[in-house]
Structures are given as C-alpha cells and as structure tokens.
Amino acid sequence: MTLALDSAAQDLLFREARTANTFTDEAVTDEQVQAIYDLVKYAPTAFNQQPLRVVLVRSPEGRERLLQHMAEGNRPKTASAPLVAILAADNEFHEELPTQLPHFPQAKDVFFSERTVRERSAALNAALQVGYFIIGVRAAGLAAGPMTGFDAAGIDKEFFSDGEHSVLAVVNIGKPGEDAWFPRSPRLDYGQVVTTV
Template structure:
C-alpha cells in the first residue's frame, strides 16, 4: 500500500503533509538567499512546544552566521560536508546541555525537588542526549514548516566543535544543520523507507 491511501486518516492537509514529510528533502546545495533572525525565532517559537520527558528541554543552538564563525566550523566538518556547509546561508550547531536540570525549577515548577532526579551525571547526560535528539527532530520539521530546506549532518568532529565553541560550558554538540533555500541540484536520489508491516508488531 502507498501512503496516498491513508491521507484521509490525517487531519493535516495534503499540502502540509507534503511540506513536512513527503516532498521534503535533505538539501545538499543552497541558494544565496539569506535566512533572517525572525525566521529562526519563528521556527523555535513553534517547535519549543514539542514534548520532552519532564519538560527537560535540553536542546541548545549555536547559530553560525559570520564568515569568521563559518571558518571556525568548517575544519571540524567531514570533508564531504564542507562544501555544503560553506554554501549554506545559515549553519546551526544543535547541542545537548547536560546541565539542563538547572532550569527545572523554571520549566517544571510544580515539583521543587525535580533537580534531585538528575543527580547522577551519567544518567543526566543520557537524558540530555535523548531529549535533545527529540527536539532536533522537531527543529527539522520547523525548518520545513518555514518553507526552508534543512541539511542535518552528523558527519563532523563533535569533540573538535565542542572544544572550539563550547569550552567551559555544559553543551555537547549532536548535529549540524545547514538551513536555507535549496540551490541547484540540491537533491540526491530519494532512498526507500520501510513499510508499516516491517517495523510494527502487535502485542
């Protein structure tokens, strides 16, 4: 069965379904059209409502706009990702704040002891990584909702990026996302997806 058969089961319009999922692609080239601060703020203002466990919200973002910032980032990218990173009008390094629990009194106010749940550093880092990764998924959808293309990449030296940009902080980089309008020959051949019967079991 094709996904076309199930569109009537969704309340989201077909246009929105295509924008966020079916027609959306990972961009590998970008036009020179800039991405404004207001666009980025609008994306975050939408995706911040995505759920995380205990409302932890560990996602942090380094917005790379300047030529200097890009030149600091490029040496840490895998060779195959450097040209696309250079060509994108905006690069965002998405990171997990392993000290997210410091904000819990503000974002989880009905439990004043919430910070104590994350006293274990290793457990706190696992929680930060899992929930920041959820938020990264929301962020990519938000970029698409803004009519922009996202190029998420894990092909980079995370330790190098952390040393370059996050030394002395509790941030740990997870994904670099190139953002902008797609350029020429932006799309690779679309790869197949697994069907429902291949990924689901019923208990």
C-alpha cells in the same frame, strides 16, 4: 483521510521534504529563525527539561571555525549554506528547571543529581527537539541539511568551551539550490516496522 493535516501540509513537512545538499544565496533572517523556534519549542521533553541549545553560525569567522571540524564531504555544503545551526544538548539543563517540579518534586535533586543520568537524558530529549527543529525549518518553507559527519569533540571544544554541552547535529538551512537532492532512498514499509501485541 485519516490525518488532520491536509495533503499540502503533509507534503511540505514529510513526503516532499528532503535533505538539501545545495542552497541558493538567499538569506535566512533572524525573524525566520525566531518563528521556527517559537513553533518547535513545544516539543515534548521529560520533565519539560528542554536541553536543546542552538548556536547560529553566520559570520565568516564562525564558519571557518566550524568548517575545520566538519567531515570533508560536508565542508562544501556547510561553507555555502546561508545559515548553519549547531544543535547541542546542555548537560546542565537541570540548572534551568524550577526548584520543585509539579509532577516529580524530587527530580532535580535526586534523578538529575547524577552526571551520567543527566547526560543520557539530555542527549535523548535534545534529539527529540532536533527532530522538531528540522520539521520547523520545513514549516518555514526552508530546506534543512542535517549532518552528523563532524568531529564532535572538536566542535564541543570550539563552540562550547564550558565543557557542559554535547553537539548532536549540524544543520545547514536555506532555500534549496540547483541539484539539491540525492535520489530518494527507500523507506521501510509499515509491516517491516510495526508489530502489535
């Protein structure tokens, strides 16, 4: 055994975890989402910028607003999931940073003053947080159905009218339903991915 996690935890978070395509109608509570966030907020981000923003879609009206921007094949999944989370990068994350960062005091005024640099940094670091969010959903005993098949500009306009956020993923969340999984696709082996220099 070379991993600190026991085999059951490894299975829950990785080996047996799958992208769910159907869900039961069992509700996902605010308490569950709070517990997920309280776990995944420790994801690493450059300068601790934490650019991820989450919009929980619970109401029928919110669901209809979202569905019109989802790819056709994703609409039934999103329509039937107990909870849907829109995960976006806040391109103005630097406004939440302390005035002086202890390890790089000039970051806020110099590094993040350029919009293009901020947007690239927000997208990368929020994507790291998205990965942690999915693992957190699994840790709560729920299934995640992350998707990128949507009209990003439409979702940004519909849910982030300030123009300062960029959607990265839409994640359906709940208990897996009947025939929830597609057959597992192959994964690359260690030797195909890892080189040593």
